[in-house]
Amino acid sequence: MKLATWNVNSLAVRLPQALAWLAEHRPDVLVLQETKLADDKFPHADFEAAGWHAQWLGQKTYNGVALLSRSEADGVVRNIPGFSDDQARVIAATVDGVRTIGAYFPNGQEPGSDKFAYKMRWMGALRDWVRAEMAQHPQLVLMGDFNIAPEDRDVHDPIAWAGKIHCTDEEREHFRQLLGLGLVDAFRLFDQPPKSWSWWDYRNLAFRKNQGLRIDHILVSEVLRPRVKACTIDKLPRKAERPSDHAPVVAEIG
């Protein structure tokens, strides 16, 4: 099966691109982040007309997540159970026997800020919940926009980014704790081209100069690990007219 994650930075703007990408790649599951749509504005009819099941959790202006699947999605969970949150960041469901969690991690803005503290709290709650989910569902995938570059090789300029948001020791420690639950970064199961990024700032001609970060990830549980056949970043949508600043990440599981 094919699983994918994509931060679309407004589904109102990117709906045509999302539909085109789905039609071309036919993933079994695609999770979206930053839909930026209130629930009553979510274009479920457009997805359904194209043959996709849709689950979503949104809010006006900010955040918002969705899960699109070819098969029906069961056991849908919206946001982290037990963690009171007015931001729409998590959608989870079981599709074809695989527990699939789509997450939009907080950006965190700047170390020491209130938003950074929220990011830490949110990641702690996510970790505890994912641990419980894994106990129930050995076949589990956690994917989305983590807003963390796990290692220096995931950063175009590690010196300039040292200690900055996405690259702090605290964020990287949280990423390692997720791996410590028994998850593995699917992208690093394979030889990859150096300077592989999933996000490029809209500013400073960053995409043209390939100045980016790898902050979008697909983590798979240990039982799925031997079944992962490939994991790639699809840069093509980043070259389109009116692109999202993120590229889709895709994993193939046999």
Added chain:
DNA sequence: ATGTCACCTGGTAGGTGA
């Protein structure tokens, strides 16, 4: 140093978030 994009409010620009 910011050469961007998307969204909102309140007003035809400015602020916020990423």
